[in-house]
Amino acid sequence: MKTLHDLHRPLGATGLMVSPLGLGTVKLGRDQGVKYPSGFTIPDDRDAANLLALAQELGINLIDTAPAYGHSEERLGKLLRGQRDNWIIVSKVGEEFESGQSRHDFSPQHTRFSVERSLKLLGTDCIDLVLVHSDGQDVEILKDTGVYETLDALKREGAIRAFGLSGKTVEGGLLALDKGDCAMVTYNLNEQSERQVIDHAATLGKAILIKKALASGHVCLDSGVDPVQASFELVFGHPGVASAIIGTINPLHLSHNVRVAVSVIQSRR
Template sequence: MQYRDLGSTGFSISALGFGAFKIGRNQQIKYSQAYDLPDDTTTERLLNSVLDLGINHIDTAPAYGISEARIGQFLSHRRNEFLLSTKIGETFENGTSTYDFSRDSLQASIERSLRRLKTDVLDVVLIHSNGDDEKILNQTDAIEILQSFKKAGQIRWIGLSGKTHAGATEALNWADILMLEYHLEDRSHAALIQTAAEQGVGVIVKKGLASGHLPAADAISFVLRNPGVSNLVVGGLNLDHIQTNWETAAGVAIQPAA
C-alpha cells in the first residue's frame, strides 16, 4: 500500500517519506559511512525525482544544515505536491548542533523555516527533542508556540519528534503527529504506535533502518507492516536506492490489527 491516512488529518501520505538530512549536513553524523554533500545540480535532480516517484512527504529540520534552504530553492515551484515537515528546538550552524527551547528562539525558528522553505504554510512542525521530552513539554513554551502558529494558519499540524516513551505518551494529549524511532532492533514503541492510531494521531517513523545499519528491504517491510504506522522516513543520496525502497514499500502488506 503506497499511501496511508496520516492520523485524522485527512491527508493521504506516501508510505515512504524522504528524509532530507544528507542534502544539508555531513558533520557529526550517526551514519556508518561518511559522504560528501551533493552539489546544487545533483540536489535539484534528486529532490524532483523523489516527487516524480510518487513520494509526497519530505522531512527536514533546522538541524539538517542547509537542507531547508535547498528544498525551498529547488521545490518551491512544486509546493502543492508534497507534505513538508520540519522541526523546532535544534539548529546546526558552523559545524555545531545546539538546542534552544526559549520562546524567542522557537518563534524565530519557525519564521526562518517559512522563509527558507519559501512557503506560507508548514504542513507539519515537530518539537525536535534533545532527549528530555517531559521537561520540554512541561517547562518550556514549545507546545504553546506551535499551537499559536497553528491557530494563525502558518502550521497545519503539530507534534513531537521525541526520544522517550513517557514523552510520546504525554504528547498524545495535544499532538496531531508523533515521530518515533521503531525498527527491528527497537520495538519499544510498538504499543504506543497502536494507541496513537486508535486516537487518530499520525505516526511517522524515524530511524527505521537504524541509521543505515539494517538491511533496507527487511527494515522497511517490518516497519510498514504495522497498521499504526502512517509513514516511514528514509534518507539517501542514491536515486536507484530510493526507487528500490519505494518499490519495497509499495509491496508491503499491512498486518491485521491485533
C-alpha cells in the first residue's frame, strides 16, 4: 500500500511537518450550504472514526476544521481523544454558521473567544495553525479589524503555534504571508488566479495550504485522463505548496487520492 508517511514536508517556517494531503472535515459536521456536486450524509461516529484511522494509516497527519463546519470541532475532540500527538490541527476564526446562515466577526474579542472555544471543543491546549476564515474582504480584514494582532498575541501566549489567512484574493494572500505564517489559497485546474501568492510564499519560505484542489469535486476533463492525477500534478508541481486539503468522507476516494499523490510526488523527485 502506498502511503504518505515518508513524504511529510515542512509547513513553511513553522517547525511543523505535514503530510502533502490533509483531511478536510466540513462533512463531519455540516451538510447545509456546502458547494458539492452531490448530496451526502454526515457519517456516524463509527464511520468517522474509521475514516480518521484510515487517514492515519495512509500517512495523513494534517486535519482541517473550523467553527463554521457545524459540529466538526466538537466531534474531532471526541474522536481524536488520546491521539492528539498524531495530528497537526488547523482551525479557523471569523466565520460562524448558525441556523443555515454564515456570519462573520473578526473583532479581537470574538477572535479570542473563538480560539478559546476551539481549544475546549478540540480537547487540546494548543492549536497548531489558526487561519482567518475570510468573507472575501481580505485586505480590509487584515488591516482594520485587529484579528491578526490578536492571533499574534495568542501565538505568543502559546494557545496557537502559527496563524494565517484562508483568503480569496491575491492582495490578501500576499499581505497575509508578509505578516503571518501561512496562506490558504484556491488552486486547481479551473482556478489559478492566486498562483502569485504561492510564488511569494516560496520566496519567503512561508507556508501554503491549498483548498479546493479538486474544485470541490467539480473538476472535469476529457475522458481517459484521471482528474485527480491532473489536479495533483498541477498542485504538487509548485514548490511553494506544503499540503492540499481534501474534504472526502469516502474511504475509497481517500485511498485513491493518496495513491495518486504518492505517485505524482515520487515522480518529481
